[in-house]
Amino acid sequence: MNIAHSRLHRLDLVRLRVQLILEHIGMKIMHNRLHRLDLNLLKLFSALYVHRNVSVAAESMNLSQSAFSHALARLRVQLDDELFIRSRAQMIPTRYADSIHEPVAEVLSTLGSCFAPQTHFIPHESRHEFNFAVTDFTALLMMPRLMAHLERHAPLVRINLTSRSEKLPLAAFEAGELDFALGYSHFDEVQTPLINQWIWWEDCYCTIASDKLERMDLKTFLSRRHILVSPWGEKIGVVDEQLSKQGLQRDIALQLPNVMNAPFVVAGSELLLTLPKFAAQALQGALPVKRFDVPVDMPTYQLKLFTYKPSENTPENLWMREQLQSLFKSE
Structure with missing residues (x-):
């Protein structure tokens, strides 16, 4: 032909x-x-x-x-x-x-x-800007490893991080303001065929408490009050979903929009915080807190990468997705 x-x-x-x-x-x-x-x-x-x-x-x-x-x-x-x-x-x-x-x-x-003509993305020469919607936790997880990688392979590329009030900011994708969104959920929240989701990093949960606490069991877990981290304002989290399956519930004392402040509250109180192990390990050395296994059956924590179908296969976005998947494939 x-x-x-x-x-x-x-x-x-x-x-x-x-x-x-x-x-x-x-x-x-x-x-x-x-x-x-x-x-x-x-x-x-x-x-x-x-x-x-x-x-x-x-x-x-x-x-x-x-x-x-x-x-x-x-x-x-x-x-x-x-x-x-x-x-x-x-x-x-x-x-x-x-x-x-x-x-x-x-x-x-x-x-x-x-x-549209197909252009080539040349990482070493590109000054392309990638726009991500993130939470404080996803930025903590991604940025040290990604920026070290970019310094070697794409030194002129720029990364722009923003926070969004919506878990899935479709309007920002449609307006060309975003290339990727990072989020987490144990439920299928994608309601539009314009968005793809990729599970690209997984971790287990743990519970942290003040270092005065000696042991953790279900009785202690339920008797103490808790912190709920909710970047998008949900009133319950995955812990509450798991407890409800057993006919149980916890007492939430404080709801916060980000995870980074929560361990500081834990260190000075009797409150408990359940979070991905990576975040606990990153913060534990700087604070008087102890890390325990969660005394409740928990699913695996799944970090998801959301992409906008009309632009997800551009050469630069394909390249970035490959880097993210490669950098975190062993986790």
């Missing part, structure tokens, strides 16, 4: 893929109508869905506000829906717009993978 025929074949496959997606989301566009659909209007839809502001969305597409508004009017006619309703603060998507934005993103990703 020569290059011209190969490209035509790829275009036919993309066209079929787009048609199937559009029909699946309820547009009911037949093959002859699909030929007339201006796929640039899907980019317009996606830009306005992300920015919720016509002026900002128009600027992101290098269009005048007038041209953007005319194009939006055409799309409304083709889809027979208002799509966005103007309010004082922003353009609010209709229910139909909410229902189609993920498939539209998939259409754009499919087209992008077909037409």
